[in-house]
Amino acid sequence: MDLKTILLAEDNPKDVELTLEAMAENNLANHVTVVNDGVEVIEYLRREGNFKNRIEGNPAFILLDIKMPRMDGIEVLRTIRSDPKFKTIPIVILTSSREEQDLINSYNLGVNAYVVKPVIFHEFIEAVKQIGIFWAVLNELPPKGVD
Secondary structure (H helix, E strand, O other): OOOOOEEEEOOOHHHHHHHHHHHHHOOOOOOEEEEOOHHHHHHHHHOOHHHOOOOOOOOOEEEEOOOOOOOOHHHHHHHHHOOOOOOOOOEEEEEOOOOHHHHHHHHHOOOOEEEEOOOOHHHHHHHHHHHHHHHHHHOOOOOOOOO
16 A cells, blocks of 8 residues: 655644654654645645655645644645645644634635644644544545546
8 A cells, every 4th residue: 555645734843743743653654744834835735846856646635734824724725725636635724723714714615624733732642643544544535637
């Protein structure tokens, strides 16, 4: 089985560390690429900038924070869902935002799941584990080239 990359878009170094630790602790062997803002998400997907030489193909899923510099998660979601090459990539919002408008905007733009980051360490680890297992292992992606 070919394990696809998980794209983690998170600007908080502590949350990046916790997320990577949770995935490793739960034996999710997928490679995780970390980007720090929305612009880097788009560059990764389009194979531009620092990612121009990366192997072709979309990630298994994108774990996306909302509150990021340069381009926030809502704008990233809008950009991805408007591009036929990327619109079927599963996107999970993992955010500290409990703002109702963020939740509404995310679903209106086609997010697959919206998870508020638990503040308790073991709950955060468990949430990331569940997200990773479902989206990287259990979820079936559409065949390549299918819209």
